[in-house]
Amino acid sequence: KAGVTQTPRYLIKTRGQQVTLSCSPISGHRSVSWYQQTPGQGLQFLFEYFSETQRNKGNFPGRFSGRQFSNSRSEMNVSTLELGDSALYLCASSGEGLSNQPQHFGDGTRLSIL
Amino acid sequence: QKEVEQDPGPLSVPEGAIVSLNCTYSNSAFQYFMWYRQYSRKGPELLMYTYSSGNKEDGRFTAQVDKSSKYISLFIRDSQPSDSATYLCSTSGTYKYIFGTGTRLKVLA
Numbered sequence: 448k449a450g451v452t453q454t455p456r457y458l459i460k461t462r463g464q465q466v467t468l469s470c471s472p473i474s475g476h477r478s479v480s481w482y483q484q485t486p487g488q489g490l491q492f493l494f495e496y497f498s499e500t501q502r503n504k505g506n507f508p509g510r511f512s513g514r515q516f517s518n519s520r521s522e523m524n525v526s527t528l529e530l531g532d533s534a535l536y537l538c539a540s541s542g543e544g545l546s547n548q549p550q551h552f553g554d555g556t557r558l559s560i561l
Numbered sequence: 562q563k564e565v566e567q568d569p570g571p572l573s574v575p576e577g578a579i580v581s582l583n584c585t586y587s588n589s590a591f592q593y594f595m596w597y598r599q600y601s602r603k604g605p606e607l608l609m610y611t612y613s614s615g616n617k618e619d620g621r622f623t624a625q626v627d628k629s630s631k632y633i634s635l636f637i638r639d640s641q642p643s644d645s646a647t648y649l650c651s652t653s654g655t656y657k658y659i660f661g662t663g664t665r666l667k668v669l670a
Contacts, residue, residue: 451604480658489662490605490649503656537604539658546653547612549595552604 449474451553453538459559465526468556470538472519476551478544479521481513484535484555496521497544525558533560562587567650567661576670580637584650584661587631591652591659594626596635599647599663608648609635640668 452471481493492505496515513523539550567584597605609624611617617624625634647663
């Protein structure tokens with residue numbers, strides 16, 4: 448069974464640009480969550496999607512947005528990039544995002560802002 | 562107060578040692594607990610998943626939950642250099658998962 452797939456693996460952008468990251472969950476998983484990971488802050492929750500609906504959102508500015516498609520694949524968009532957005536962005540999936548279902552992670556997209 | 566607290570380490574131990582990794586959590590409503598292992602340049606990998614107080618064993622790994630003191634632990638027996646990684650504890654709420662900051666472990670050959 449294929450795991451969570453994230454593309455691209457690496458991205459280099461400059462300040463002010465925008466970026467779109469993609470995530471394909473494990474087959475059959477309908478809940479997808481996004482996280483930002485930095486050395487100082489650890490894993491910070493961005494948002495969670497289920498059946499194309501955002502059910503929960505972390506404390507990030509509106510420049511961070513996402514969406515989910517009918518096949519459960521998800522994208523995350525960051526507009527007007529800032530230097531502080533440099534991080535590893537991780538996607539995780541679970542069956543239905545219920546508390547009794549652990550998440551499984553992809554290997555992330557490493558975003559560097561110049 | 563953070564919902565999950567974890568000592569960031571780093572923790573260095575000799576090969577063969579027993580390693581103890583610990584987290585505390587604040588909300589007694591949390592019922593499910595996970596441990597993840599994350600190697601450099603990789604995503605977190607689910608190691609252990611537990612529910613309720615007590616121990617769960619899987620090979621060299623034992624996860625322990627003490628709900629009365631809101632304390633979770635991961636023990637690694639006969640530690641190997643390949644166990645060198647960051648270990649993240651986690652629990653789950655309504656449509657969200659909460660993570661500790663991770664403990665960096667280095668097992669010296």
